[in-house]
Amino acid sequence: MATVSADHYRDILLSDRPLIDLRSPVEFAKGAFPNSINLPLMTDQERAAVGTCYKKQGQMAAIELGHKLVQGKVKAQRQQAWSEFLERHPDAYLYCFRGGLRSQLSQEWIAETGHQRPYIEGGYKAMRSFLMAQTDTITEQAPMWIIGGMTGCGKTDFLKCRQDMVDLEGLANHRGSSFGRQITEQPVQIDFENALAVALMKHQQQHQQLVLEDESRLIGRVSLPLEMHERMQAAPLVLLEVSQHDRIERILKDYVTDMASAFIGRDGEELGYTNFQGHLLGALDRIQKRLGDQKYRQLRGIMEHALQRQPSGDLDGHRQWIDTLLQEYYDPMYRHQLEKRRQRVVFQGNHQDVHQWLDHKAGTQ
Incomplete structure (x- = not known):
């Protein structure tokens, strides 16, 4: 599946490219990028349950729980939300917190709707670090x-x-x-x-x-x-x-x-x-x-x-x-x-x- 490397962070931000933020609503509310919309893979409650499972039982058990929580009508609703946004913004990119499992799984489910969209490597964490470094560099120079x-x-x-x-x-x-x-x-x-x-x-x-x-x-x-x-x-x-x-x-x-x-x-x-x-x-x-x-x-x-x-x-x-x-x-x-x-x-x-x-x-x- 396609990804967007850190070399393109500048172009993404300067071009005002539409972004789908896959993080949970509580993560999005704490801060996001301009031109991003929150269309999460999991709700706050689902994410909390998966996180607890990960700490107690490991990654595989957490992934399995995630699939159980987001399936059937719930999965279809989230796919529909992504698809409707991509119909309006076909050039959008995806990102989660670190560019990991949530991005990969969402990308696969989006592909099932007929849309092929890349996700941002390093996710929110890496691109925010890039932005903060830009502020320091520009105001210094x-x-x-x-x-x-x-x-x-x-x-x-x-x-x-x-x-x-x-x-x-x-x-x-x-x-x-x-x-x-x-x-x-x-x-x-x-x-x-x-x-x-x-x-x-x-x-x-x-x-x-x-x-x-x-x-x-x-x-x-x-x-x-x-x-x-x-x-x-x-x-x-x-x-x-x-x-x-x-x-x-x-x-x-x-x-x-x-x-x-x-x-x-x-x-x-x-x-x-x-x-x-x-x-x-x-x-x-x-x-x-x-x-x-x-x-x-x-x-x-x-x-x-x-x-x-x-x-x-x-x-x-x-x-x-x-x-x-x-x-x-x-x-x-x-x-x-x-x-x-x-x-x-x-x-x-x-x-x-x-x-x-x-x-x-x-x-x-």
Whole structure:
């Protein structure tokens, strides 16, 4: 039966080839590759039973038990699921954890449906190791520029205008602050790491320099690989400078009006707005200790009043708490952190100036 060797890992990942993940659902939920779908050979319970049998009675007894558990209608259902997917994606590859018995048996059963598909040698374990090595290599070798600036200066909007960037917050599905949670869930840690590695590999195909947003290691609940984050902390820092008015309006759009629209679009007018209010107030609650009791109560009162006025189109209350939060919380914290990194700053300016500066640097490499 055909296999795909480790020499093709790069091509598999860069081409976004469809992949059938044969592992159990609990294994898949812990992390998988982009463009993979979980069509398991065994359920979680079946896999657990076979694993226990393997430990107590050995491989042959475990294989025999596996065949007993997955036969007849159960086997036919799994064959049908594989066949239907392959009808839509005839170029898909298969993988299990190590490219062993599950891949081989699934490949045989798939062949019974008329589809001949190879499985990946080394399976999930080997290809993930390859991906993690790629992250280390690329972030070590690529000239790196880190885009910083005060909260609301539009770092994300700036990066979206560039081809030579990798969007860390987009991959993490989080804006990187207490207010940065999105309406949809973040990926699990391993999925984030795998997607990041693929994004870096694709970036490397076309660009020499790597432009990234200034991030703490944690972006929401997922964390950047340690070695990558350490390199980011040593890389040159480029600062965006934006007026206070523009910062307030950008935060108002991103975290208030757009987020309210997202909740209403998902949950309906009444429930959506209720859920949005809980989302916004919850973000403030998460920084209560750092704000201090008095400042927190003041800001929460302004925010609650603003939320009452928002449905009528009055957004000035939101502008008030945003302005206060920036001036009395985020900006002092940012200035304090910047002082410790001032020697890394190599350029600062508005969006246009920084774009031109980075374009010039790209042209000189």
